[in-house]
Amino acid sequence: xxxxxxxxxxxxxxxxxxxxxxxxxxxxxxxxxxxxxxxxxxxxxxxxxxxxxxxxxxxxxxxxxxxxxxxxxxxxxxxxxxxxxxxxxxxxxxxxxxxxxxxxxxxxxxxxxxxxxxxxxxxxxxxxxxxxxxxxxxxxxxxxxxxxxxxxxxxxxxxxxxxxxxxxxxxxxxxxxxxxxxxxxxxxxxxxxxxxxxxxxxxxxxxxxxxxxxxxxxxxxxxxxxxxxxxxxxxxxxxxxxxxxxxxxxxxxxxxxxxxxxxxxxxxxxxxxxxxxxxxxxxxxxxxxxxxxxxxxxxxxxxxxxxx
Amino acid sequence: xxxxxxxxxxxxxxxxxxxxxxxxxxxxxxxxxxxxxxxxxxxxxxxxxxxxxxxxxxxxxxxxxxxxxxxxxxxxxxxxxxxxxxxxxxxxxxxxxxxxxxxxxxxxxxxxxxxxxxxxxxxxxxxxxxxxxxxxxxxxxxxxxxxxxxxxxxxxxxxxxxxxxxxxxxxxxxxxxxxxxxxxxxxxxxxxxxxxxxxxxxxxxxxxxxxxxxxxxxxxxxxxxxxxxxxxxxxxxxxxxxxxxxxxxxxxxxxxxxxxxxxxxxxxxxxxxxxxxxxxxxxxxxxxxxxxxxxxxxxxxxxxxxxxxxxxxxxxxxxxxxxxxxxxxxxxxxxxxx
Numbered sequence: 051x052x053x054x055x056x057x058x059x060x061x062x063x064x065x066x067x068x069x070x071x072x073x074x075x076x077x078x079x080x081x082x083x084x085x086x087x088x089x090x091x092x093x094x095x096x097x098x099x100x101x102x103x104x105x106x107x108x109x110x111x112x113x114x115x116x117x118x119x120x121x122x123x124x125x126x127x128x129x130x131x132x133x134x135x136x137x138x139x140x141x142x143x144x145x146x147x148x149x150x151x152x153x154x155x156x157x158x159x160x161x162x163x164x165x166x167x168x169x170x171x172x173x174x175x176x177x178x179x180x181x182x183x184x185x186x187x188x189x190x191x192x193x194x195x196x197x198x199x200x201x202x203x204x205x206x207x208x209x210x211x212x213x214x215x216x217x218x219x220x221x222x223x224x225x226x227x228x229x230x231x232x233x234x235x236x237x238x239x240x241x242x243x244x245x246x247x248x249x250x251x252x253x254x255x256x257x258x259x260x261x262x263x264x265x266x267x268x269x270x271x272x273x274x275x276x277x278x279x280x281x282x283x284x285x286x287x288x289x290x291x292x293x294x295x296x297x298x299x300x301x302x303x304x305x306x307x308x309x310x311x312x313x314x315x316x317x318x319x320x321x322x323x324x325x326x327x328x329x330x331x332x333x334x335x336x337x338x339x340x341x342x343x344x345x346x347x348x349x350x351x352x353x354x355x356x357x358x
Numbered sequence: 359x360x361x362x363x364x365x366x367x368x369x370x371x372x373x374x375x376x377x378x379x380x381x382x383x384x385x386x387x388x389x390x391x392x393x394x395x396x397x398x399x400x401x402x403x404x405x406x407x408x409x410x411x412x413x414x415x416x417x418x419x420x421x422x423x424x425x426x427x428x429x430x431x432x433x434x435x436x437x438x439x440x441x442x443x444x445x446x447x448x449x450x451x452x453x454x455x456x457x458x459x460x461x462x463x464x465x466x467x468x469x470x471x472x473x474x475x476x477x478x479x480x481x482x483x484x485x486x487x488x489x490x491x492x493x494x495x496x497x498x499x500x501x502x503x504x505x506x507x508x509x510x511x512x513x514x515x516x517x518x519x520x521x522x523x524x525x526x527x528x529x530x531x532x533x534x535x536x537x538x539x540x541x542x543x544x545x546x547x548x549x550x551x552x553x554x555x556x557x558x559x560x561x562x563x564x565x566x567x568x569x570x571x572x573x574x575x576x577x578x579x580x581x582x583x584x585x586x587x588x589x590x591x592x593x594x595x596x597x598x599x600x601x602x603x604x605x606x607x608x609x610x611x612x613x614x615x616x617x618x619x620x621x622x623x624x625x626x627x628x629x630x631x632x633x634x635x636x637x638x639x640x641x642x643x644x645x646x647x648x649x650x651x652x653x654x655x656x657x658x659x660x661x662x663x664x665x666x667x668x669x670x671x672x673x674x675x676x677x678x679x680x681x682x683x684x685x686x687x688x689x690x691x692x693x694x695x696x
Contacts, residue, residue: 065509152471176509179479181467184435188471193561194435196464210564215433216377216460218568224561318476318522322489322503325514334671339680341688347660347676348692356637356658357580357604357693 052107053204053226055099056159058170058186059092059112059127061120065175088123091171095232097239098201099169100131106204108166109133113158115143115151118257124297128250129242136162137255140301142313148177150316152185157305159190167209168229172197180231187229195222196231255299256287360548361397361421365390366451366524368442369402370461371410372568373431378576379457379531381417386484386534387455388418393486394500397421399449401550403441405431415545417537423449425550429559432566433461437558439468444552446473451524453502455484458528466528476519477526478504482533482632482651489518501525507628507651532576532632533655571623573607575631580606580639583626583653586613587642587663587682594619597641600686603693609633609653611643627652641682645670662686 063084099110112127114120115138124135138158146154159168168187173180180196187194195211199219202210210223214233263283267274290296302312310316337343351357365387370377384400391398399421400414407424414422423445430437442465446454454469456462458480470477483505489498502525504517519525575581582601588594594608601608609626610619626633628648638656643649645661645668653659654673661674662682671677678685 063509065512147476148467149471149474149476177479178508179467180463181470181477181479184464184467185471188439188468194464194468195561197460214460215566215568217571218566220563220567221565222561222563318474318519319478319504319517320520321515322518323516325516326512334674335676337676337678339678339685341692344678344685344688345692347678348689348696351637351658352696 051204052109053102053166054108054164055102055110056162056165056168057092057096057099057110057112057127057132058155058168058182059096059114059123060089060171060174061086061114061116061123062089062174062176063087086119086122088126089171089174089176091173091175091232091234093171093239094234094236095169095171095230096127096130096132097237098198098230098232099167100240101237102167102201102204103131103133111136111162111165113138113155113162115139115146115154115158118255118261121253121255121258121297125250125253126242128253129247130240131243131246134298136298136300138300138305139255139257140312142302142309145314145317146312147317147319148179148181148185149318150312150314152182152189153311153316154302154305154307155182155186156189157307158300159186161300161305166226168192168227170229170231172231172233183229183231190229193224193228194230195224195228198230198232199236201230252290253295253297254290255297256283256290257299259283259286259290360449361399362450363394364397364399364421364449364451365394365453366399366401366423366446366449366455367414367419368454368456368462368465369400369404369410369414370433370457370459371402371404372433374404374406374409376410376413377457377459377461377531378536379459379462379529379534381413382531382534382536383455383457383529384414384417384419385537386529387453388537390453390484390486390502391420394452396452399423399451401442401445403427403430403438403550405429411545411547412541413539415543416539416541418543419545421449421546421548423548423550425552425554427554429554432563433465434559434561434563435464435468436561437554438465439472440554440558441550441552443469443472445550446524448550454524454526456526456528458530462528466526470526473524475522475524475526476517477528478506478517479528481506481527481529484527484529484534489520491520496520502527507647512647530632532634572621573623575607575609575624575626575633578607578633579635580604580637581609581626581633581635581653581656582606582639582641583609583611583643584614584619584641584682585611585643585649586617587644588614588619589642591619593683596683596686600639600690603690606635606637606639609638611646611649613646614643640670640674641686643670644668645673 200212485503634655
């Protein structure tokens with residue numbers, strides 16, 4: 051029996067590989083210098099969905115909310131084997147916290163049609179909150195299983211799952227439909243398929259084209275104006291439309307989202323303050339790396355009753 | 359009579375055993391409640407609650423909201439969410455705290471979504487303070503400052519929820535100090551009226567396995583930790599020997615764990631255990647923010663590294679620039695002849 055899966059994925063700055071170049075002189079992170087990547091655990095979620103489809107049949111749809119540049123994540127999803135992809139983008143979604151994000155995603159999921167399983171990564175590496183999955187499940191009135199390691203079987207309308215719990219593991223069985231969040235150790239995401247890469251790499255959306263045109267004009271040393279951008283982007287957009295290379299894009303109106311529940315307005319949490327981690331200057335004493343130096347250190351630690 | 363506006367703590371238990379983080383939150387919650395001059399309450403969904411309730415009160419709770427049901431022996435999302443949100447609706451606390459455990463991170467967002475409340479994940483500190491809206495249009499008194507690392511641990515963010523109640527947060531295990539229990543303390547027990555339904559129990563637990571961690575990092579007075587610089591599983595033996603000699607335990611950085619030198623139970627840092635021992639040896643650990651976040655509260659830090667510019671020296675009290683394979687034997691020799 052086939053099962054339809056919807057995968058929730060997010061494009062994130064690659065916080066795991068923050069190097070010296072990515073730090074500004076004042077010690078803060080230069081986000082622009084960080085490459086945007088497919089959130090790692092969302093890739094595990096997509097892999098799990100593709101495995102379900104390969105085993106039982108059905109369709110895999112990837113939904114992402116983000117700026118037009120997130121088209122890249124959708125193209126990658128297509129290279130990996132997703133059947134359908136949707137970009138949820140709108141300036142009105144900006145500054146959304148996890149509650150507003152899960153509301154927008156739940157509206158999009160309702161519009162996307164019939165599904166059996168919704169999957170997402172356990173958490174995203176930029177915020178590490180792990181909240182959007184359970185919050186989306188609640189908004190859709192679905193049961194949830196978080197920290198999923200493995201789908202054992204789907205039978206008689208029920209799914210059997212292995213998951214991590216604190217200090218151990220658990221095997222659970224729950225009826226469909228439901229939402230799963232998937233850990234990074236669940237599987238090894240497959241590589242891109244070359245044929246699909248060639249097929250989908252020129253897929254794009256109007257907003258992404260306009261963004262690229264804007265950068266191009268800036269690179270030429272000119273100030274981009276809206277009419278300039280529109281004029282240059284038009285033939286490119288027309289060509290993409292004619293060739294069927296446009297990705298599905300939904301804005302707040304397309305998913306019938308209520309204005310006061312999205313973006314900053316729909317977000318109860320507010321960032322009061324951001325501090326870069328600055329190494330606190332401690333009263334560091336250098337110890338000579340020789341017998342005498344080390345001996346003096348041990349003596350001091352013993353005298354201060356730090357070691358017995 | 360239920361006190362409104364309290365500070366409430368979700369008590370995580372499994373088969374009657376309370377999670378450490380819940381007791382840590384009661385201790386911190388007590389301080390917040392005193393600062394706000396309100397009651398501290400706990401919410402306990404459990405199979406049997408008597409002992410749990412007694413411990414909550416001894417650690418500082420004034421009121422304990424209890425739902426007893428044989429089906430609440432182990433955590434499951436739907437019934438626990440129903441019970442806890444019923445307690446919140448009834449008691450209307452201004453703050454609700456959860457441990458940032460697998461259970462807390464499964465449950466808290468579910469409830470926050472239902473109540474349309476703000477929730478901050480994985481806090482490492484909680485404070486009470488005022489807040490002025492950007493532009494100064496509106497002033498808020500005594501909000502909960504929810505303080506947490508973000509962006510891979512490279513920044514510390516302070517989050518507030520000015521308009522919505524309750525203000526909710528999950529808090530990392532081990533970051534709040536546990537204060538001693540006082541068995542003479544008195545408190546009230548209040549039943550939660552939550553009608554659990556059969557459909558709340560559609561998820562069946564077929565099998566469950568829990569084992570205690572092979573090492574108790576949190577309880578150790580001395581932690582000897584190794585990083586990528588240790589170089590191999592074999593070389594970690596030196597750290598075990600040294601730790602054994604000084605009565606400590608062995609910790610590790612994420613890269614040592616990821617390289618397979620040592621098991622994940624030993625990991626110290628943002629994704630591992632947070633420790634605050636009397637003495638912390640950082641051996642061959644460069645000191646990524648994620649690691650520092652889990653050990654910088656140690657009373658004394660000794661760093662051994664071949665790179666004198668390693669960030670770990672920025673928070674160390676004693677720095678030794680050298681090869682740990684030479685320095686640790688020297689330390690052992692000096693300790694033996696102390």
